[in-house]
Amino acid sequence: MARTVTGHNGKSYSSLPFRCGGARICYIFHETFGRTLESVDPLGGLNTIDILTAIRNATGPRPALFVPEVSFELLVKRQIKRLEEPSLRCVELVHEEMQRIIQHCSNYSTQVIEKCTRFQELLRFPKLHDAIVEVVTCLLRKRLPVTNEMVHNLVAIELAYINTKHPDFADACGLMNNNIEVKQFEFVSFERKSVVTQLYQTH
Structure with a gap:
């Protein structure tokens, strides 16, 4: 499976007409996720009323000559929060591709075993094969919430401190x-x- 992700197992993917394995994950990071972030309008969802309201709430009864830092940070944090959803979607897409890699490696290894007489004894234990696939799939499933939590933490870190x-x-x-x-x-x-x-x- 590791060779499939890193691209060193090209023989099993050479006949496929679409991106798979590590190539697909790379595409998700740099194309799907990258373009999604680039398409996010920094001022999207903000209108003049929202900005003026934030400024007036930060200054109280006294009119402001310049934009108060408090209202500025409030508006910036609101926009940073919008990056969380596409980041979680990226995690989901990578997780789905990892699941496909597991299934592909399982099918490919079975085909290889059938061609090698020295490994034909392994075909006598189909439940062992299924158990290995189940363990790897379960491990991948357990890491999904942890990865999502890491994304939440990264966004929370950015929200906690605005580097002016x-x-x-x-x-x-x-x-x-x-x-x-x-x-x-x-x-x-x-x-x-x-x-x-x-x-x-x-x-």
Whole structure:
């Protein structure tokens, strides 16, 4: 089974017209799961009302000049939570492929035994063969909840700490600071013009 997953058992899969074993798992990770994550809109499910409500709830009775960090983290965590469902679906797809690998290895090993006289004695114990398949299948089934729990933990870790030191946040902060400086300059210029206008009108 391990050789089937790693791709070193190519003879048994060479005649199949579709991806199987490790190739199929690789496809699930990089194509199915990868494209699903890429298709997730970071702002999906958020509208202007949701954002304004989060900001107002974080500032209380005082109007906010900038987006409060509390409301920002609240909205970000809401979006991160959306990654949990496709991750669990990826686990399910890999589990299904592993089950197919078990069945394939079982059928292939039986065919090989029938061709080898030195192993024909094993055909006398069909219950042993079925028991081996059952044990491996049961082991795989037991690991599924553990794997799902690991996915939940990984998402919980991301939700527990929002890394605002990330370069993307640094760029955003730099852009915000530039905008603040521009607004301050415009405000000062407007105030100066207002003062000059008032002085001119008084004289």
